[in-house]
Amino acid sequence: MxxxxxxxxxxxxxxxxxxxxxxxxxxxxxxxxxxxxxxxxxxxxxxxxxxxxxxxxxMFRLGGFLQLMVPPDPGSWAQALIYLHALGETVAIAFLGTLGGALLAFPVSLLAARNVVANRIVHLLTRRGLDTMRGVDTLIWALIWVGVVGLGPFAGILALICSDFGSFGKLFSEAIEAADKKPGEGVLAAGGSHLHGIRFGLLPQVIPILLSQVLYYFESNTRSATIIGIVGAGGIGLQLAEQIRVLEWQRVSFLILLILITVSSIDWISGKLRFAIIGRREIA
Structure with a gap:
């Protein structure tokens, strides 16, 4: 051979x-x-x-910090409960910010998709608006909303909504434009309207993809919610910044450990859900 x-x-x-x-x-x-x-x-x-x-x-100073961080210690059970509550607050900020951004971006993404709206002016204005929202970093949005609504998780939720609105709008519109045209054409050939073609020919193809993207952003926003908490948007980031400020390195390492466990758990769960959604789509 x-x-x-x-x-x-x-x-x-x-x-x-x-x-x-x-x-x-x-x-x-x-x-x-x-x-x-x-x-x-x-x-x-x-x-x-x-x-x-x-x-x-x-590197020598970093080694000294690592020595001060061992072993991780919350200080007391009461303090540990405060940290767990702050961690739950961070996850809630990430979830509500991701969900709010996705719900607001979905109808706008339809306007930004060329195969849904053929008007070039509407398409151009929608795309540039999404670019503007996406061009501002989440941390900047957090600083803006902290100044508008004050300290707390509400500012963090609004910051994630604004940041994810632009990102989801772009991703959703690209997924819609990449969808197969034949199911929609079949609906139109059967006597359906343009809206029927979108509802029964287009959306069933793209919904699993959109859900997969939302799950990925929820995982990513859990980390982002920690960062924006440092500037006063609530959650465990605020606790982390405070402990770094007072040089409580053992508590800092405990908070970092909580964040790593939470992000890894959400990553594992969202990965399972994404594969389940994609698998059902391929079977369908």
Missing amino acids: NSFNFENQATIAERHPHLFRPDWWNRGKITVGFGAAIALFVYGIVQLDIPFHRLSDG
Whole structure:
């Protein structure tokens, strides 16, 4: 079998020698691309004047912090309950922010999809509005809403809603545009209206994809809710910032451990749900 493949390959090489010649042009482009990327990286390092000599001293200080963090200790059972309540608050912020952003973005994503709304002006304005909302980072939204509604989880929920609104609008509209046109055309051929084509031909295809994206963002927003809590948006991030400020490193490590366990659990659960949703879609 091996000799047959070798002889067959040799015969093909004799008939079509150009197919077996090294493509030096493509190899050269790849090499030049890698070289340009490395040169650009080095140029950026030089221009920013990054002090690499501080890295060794910083690693020693990091080791000292890690020693102070061991073992993780909440301080007392009452304090541990406060931290668990703050952790639940963070998860609630992530859940409500993700759900609110998805619900608001869904109808807007229909306007942003070319195969749903053919009006170019509506499509352009909707897309640019989503770009504007998505262009502002979640932390900036948190700072804005803390100044508007004050400290607390409500500001965190509003920050995630604003940030996810732009992201979900873009992702949902792209999923809608990538859907198969044949089911919708079949509904129209059977006498249905354009809205019927969207309801019965388009949405059944994209809903599992949208749900999968929402689950992924819920997992990601759990981490984001921790960060925005540091600027006063509530949750365990606020507790973490306070313990760092007073140099309670054992409590800091306990909070970090809680966050890691929670994020890992949500990642595992959402992964199972995403695979279940995709599996049902493929079976259907």
